[in-house]
Amino acid sequence: MPVSHPAADFLPLPHLPFHVLLALADGEPRHGWAVIKRIDEMTEGGTCPSTGSLYLAMGRLEDRGLLERVDPPAEEQDTRRKFYRLTALGGRVLDAESRRLGALVDVARASRLLRPER
Template sequence: MDKERLKGNLDLLLLAVLEDGPAHGYAVITGLRERSEGGFDLPEGTIYPALHRLEQAGLLASDWTTNGGRRRRTYTLTPAGHRALAAERAGWQRFARGIFAVTGVAVTGAPA
């Protein structure tokens, strides 16, 4: 998957994953990988700073839990996060429609 294209869309992806329920960073990474069937296999250096940024922005709330001896930081969407997700989805759709208008490439779920 093209890395450059990800720019500007990372928040959308993270918020969408967390929409299905709270998760910790590592689970977000694996969840993203699974949902996209390997398409989005993002490094930790991308995910963790982004989660911190989203929390800083008030879109996520986090709390520490311990599973066995491993500490996890679990993130949950805040109400502002839900609103931001909706805005991100709309923004993505606007952009993708622009691309369609210029290139003629439409996108649905099914492969060609």
């Protein structure tokens, strides 16, 4: 039974859950393989989760109410697959984490640790 919590309770968000939320950020429902592919694309091959890690992470995000399972879209042939979509809470957590990371990056920039790439 998902219980609602303030988004801040979930911060900092671990690496993989953050990517999962990012992959679903556009609101489209996706199944596991599509999430894997999208993370792979977004990070340009830098991160490609294994099925084992991904489903464990998605299971936990679902348990906490950050993701929800939805019916497959009508055009999908294989109706047995589970599709996942970001919940409102998930959206808020993603937003909060992005801000937190953004703020950290700003700090790093200000300390001249991070220079724009050549």
